[in-house]
Amino acid sequence: MASDKLTRLLRPDISTFQGYTPVEPFERLSEKLGIPLDQIVKLDANENPYGCSPRAQNAVAEFNRYHIYPDSYGVELCEALEKFLSVSRTQIALGNGSDELLDFLCRLLVSPGDKVVTAVPTFPMYRFNTASFGGQIVEVPRDENFEVQLEPLLAAIDDRTKMVMLATPNNPTGNPIAPEHVRRLLETGAVVVVDEAYAEFAGFSYASWAKDYENIVVLRTFSKWAALAGLRVGYGVFHPNLIQHFWRIKPPYNVNVAAQAAAVASLADVDYLMGNVRRIVAERERLSGELKKLPYLQVYPSAANYIYIKFLRGDALAVKKALEKRGVFVRYYDEAYLRGGFRITVGKPEHSEALLAGMAEITKRMGIG
Ligand SMILES: Cc1ncc(COP(=O)(O)O)c(C=O)c1O
Known part of the structure; x- marks a missing residue:
């Protein structure tokens, strides 16, 4: 805790300022879960899985x-x-x-x-x-x-x-x-x-x-x-x-x-990088199609490298946490309009497979799927 003397120096509006919650660093996630870095499926920050040029x-x-x-x-x-x-x-x-x-x-x-x-x-x-x-x-x-x-x-x-x-x-x-x-x-x-x-x-x-x-x-x-x-x-x-x-x-x-x-x-x-963009777009459409087959989900159309899904039944946060235990990370927002779902970054096809397999098992166990 800051001393009163120090607190008095702060801008008054900072005391109610909410800040920004960033995603946890990759290395810390790996350590926390005891899952090696290369086995983590990081679909939580809209990063590009193909790496730079x-x-x-x-x-x-x-x-x-x-x-x-x-x-x-x-x-x-x-x-x-x-x-x-x-x-x-x-x-x-x-x-x-x-x-x-x-x-x-x-x-x-x-x-x-x-x-x-x-x-x-x-x-x-x-x-x-x-x-x-x-x-x-x-x-x-x-x-x-x-x-x-x-x-x-x-x-x-x-x-x-x-x-x-x-x-x-x-x-x-x-x-x-x-x-x-x-x-x-x-x-x-x-x-x-x-x-x-x-x-x-x-x-x-x-x-x-x-x-x-x-x-x-x-x-x-x-x-x-x-x-x-x-x-x-x-x-x-x-x-x-x-x-x-x-x-x-x-x-x-x-x-x-x-x-x-x-x-x-x-x-x-640019040609090389746009090749990877095209791969991600194709994977977005494929993953989106697979997610649409799940009757408990609403899948929103996306023009980006991520897909937002909403759960028509079941608890999105519980599914997100269960995915995390399997080393699959998605972005959940604890805020109005977004609580019932989460955002999935489109990765490589094998990342989609890990996500889909995790969702199938978790939702079956929870009685949603
Ligand atoms: C809509 C939007 N704008 C801006 C940014 C920030 O991008 P940058 O990495 O260039 O700061 C992001 C990053 O996720 C974003 O989603």
Whole structure:
């Protein structure tokens, strides 16, 4: 416990700040369960089971200027991104993961009392980042199929609203947001953050919209499709009118040299990486089909590298815990709208088999299946 003297120094709102619960590190899980690392089926953090490009691996191994600070603007990476996205490199800013860009956007736009609107359930970092700047997150419920409800969302936007944050495909539900909805939200004048962490799996992006709308920011990452989650590199695509302000608050060396080198090498190996993306998409469809055969489940369609399922009978948390004992990890959310189900990251076919075998045995034992 902190002393009273220390507590008095804290921002008053920190005492009620909820923080973020990350997934447990791989190594600790293995130790805790007594299951060797290579036998753990880690389907809880939307990581890419195929690993990064060999070119990215080599780029990090061969790099020899670790004693020099990184290029603050990441010019080489932005040039490679310009080709990848067909968007001018002058519209691209790098982050230590796209998470960091969410934080920077709040730093740029949110003063205490300002609002950020989102559609829940969704990625919990929108709440975390808004609250960490003293902002108010306004959470508009999605409908029963997790679709964004446009009219209530528009109605929630008022003079104090600085941003609307929406993931497409949405995490954890997997569904994309319709272009017409994004257009209507942009017309409100609020900054609309379109978080495309899984765009490569969906095959659709709003990045080109940043040429036409000054109030859109499209966030992308190398964590998922390029399997660089551990190196932390993401980026935002901005309109020139907004990025000029963004530069003022960006810290100079936020993306390290290893991350930049690996990301450049990944963009030189797009065919290889997209081959793995296609494998994951094919496996998503196969796994989804298998899950749909289970009468006690509702399986939501997904355009990403994960599938959200809801239990029509039985206790999702109990199944999740029983899977864990077998070394199979999925993501359960102890929050409104999501309690009756969990999210499964799509892994390799053998990971799906371990999950399905576990679910069959557990639900039979519990009398659900
Ligand atoms: C919707 C969404 N946005 C952003 C992120 C963060 O990605 P990054 O690893 O680039 O910080 C994630 C990670 O899971 C995510 O699901």
